[in-house]
Amino acid sequence: MSQFGTEFCNELSIVRYADGAWQVPSIEPLAPIHMHPAAHVLHYASSCFEGFKAYRWKDGNARIFRLDDHVGRMRKSAASLRLPVPDADMLANMVKDLVAHHVRDIPEPPSSLYLRPTLIGTLQNIGAAAAPSTEATLFVLASPVGDYFEGGPHSLKLLVEDKRSRTTEQLGSTKTGGNYAAALAPTLEAKEKYGVDQVLFCPNGYVQETGAANFLLISDDEIITKPLDTSFLHGMTRDSILKLGAELGYKISEREFTVTELLERVSTYEATLSGTAACLSPVGTLIYNGEEITVRDGSTGANTARLQKALQDIQYGLAKDTHGWLTEVG
Numbered sequence: 001m002s003q004f005g006t007e008f009c010n011e012l013s014i015v016r017y018a019d020g021a022w023q024v025p026s027i028e029p030l031a032p033i034h035m036h037p038a039a040h041v042l043h044y045a046s047s048c049f050e051g052f053k054a055y056r057w058k059d060g061n062a063r064i065f066r067l068d069d070h071v072g073r074m075r076k077s078a079a080s081l082r083l084p085v086p087d088a089d090m091l092a093n094m095v096k097d098l099v100a101h102h103v104r105d106i107p108e109p110p111s112s113l114y115l116r117p118t119l120i121g122t123l124q125n126i127g128a129a130a131a132p133s134t135e136a137t138l139f140v141l142a143s144p145v146g147d148y149f150e151g152g153p154h155s156l157k158l159l160v161e162d163k164r165s166r167t168t169e170q171l172g173s174t175k176t177g178g179n180y181a182a183a184l185a186p187t188l189e190a191k192e193k194y195g196v197d198q199v200l201f202c203p204n205g206y207v208q209e210t211g212a213a214n215f216l217l218i219s220d221d222e223i224i225t226k227p228l229d230t231s232f233l234h235g236m237t238r239d240s241i242l243k244l245g246a247e248l249g250y251k252i253s254e255r256e257f258t259v260t261e262l263l264e265r266v267s268t269y270e271a272t273l274s275g276t277a278a279c280l281s282p283v284g285t286l287i288y289n290g291e292e293i294t295v296r297d298g299s300t301g302a303n304t305a306r307l308q309k310a311l312q313d314i315q316y317g318l319a320k321d322t323h324g325w326l327t328e329v330g
């Protein structure tokens with residue numbers, strides 16, 4: 001399968017907002033979107049998006065993972081950017097309709113259909129830096145994706161960055177393009193300078209997240225991760241792992257922890273990133289102040305593998321969905 005995010009189904013679901021109302025969504029052939037060069041999004045970055053997956057089970061039907069929660073997060077993102085907030089049922093139905101159209105294009109697990117609802121401000125006004133976009137377009141893209149770690153997971157190397165931030169405090173939990181733009185240069189600089197995969201942002205010395213994933217420390221009986229606040233993205237994978245972890249008997253410690261504590265803990269704790277694209281991605285090495293610190297023995301830990309399996313078994317239809325996380329589409 002081609003590289004994650006580069007292959008698309010040949011249709012998208014799309015709807016426009018104008019004159020104070022959402023129009024009727026439709027499924028259309030995938031084609032370039034025409035907009036005025038003065039569109040708000042092109043100048044003032046009024047855009048937000050979501051990312052989640054649908055899996056095709058052996059019965060031929062698809063199951064969308066945590067659809068309503070992703071729709072809820074998208075609505076929060078839209079509200080924080082003062083974009084028209086999509087109606088929850090409308091957006092959920094756009095996703096379900098698109099998945100139903102393309103259920104046969106979904107490869108079998110561990111492959112899946114990645115769904116990318118995107119909302120952009122299309123108001124034609126380059127004088128609207130301090131005004132909301134009262135016109136918008138919402139579309140849902142569908143992209144068949146393979147196993148992120150084909151051939152087995154590879155342990156990541158992270159730069160621990162305790163000076164620069166991933167983004168601003170007020171937009172951290174908004175899934176908006178500007179946050180990724182802010183993290184891009186520090187991440188590329190770190191890749192170039194230290195050969196790392198990602199940067200673990202730790203503003204003021206407190207561990208936060210990387211450019212596109214949450215961060216967890218895991219032992220045989222505890223999961224430690226930062227508590228929810230507005231500074232970082234509230235990942236659905238993080239939330240799912242914490243819920244499953246609690247059921248498996250892990251103590252869930254959602255609390256602030258410092259870089260100093262992180263560096264002490266990794267001699268015994270497993271470290272992992274969490275996110276939709278790769279589920280859990282084990283971290284094998286940290287670089288801090290030019291020094292390389294190995295996480296335990298550098299390999300994937302048993303607890304990370306166990307928690308990942310617990311979540312993926314639900315997604316793939318191998319374990320019961322006792323949380324109501326899956327929406328069936330036939």
Ligand SMILES: Cc1ncc(COP(=O)(O)O)c(C=O)c1O
Nearest residue numbers: 212213214233235236237275276
């Ligand atoms: C900044 C950031 N943090 C965390 C995550 C993980 O979120 P989720 O588990 O909902 O995919 C993502 C991925 O979407 C992200 O972009």
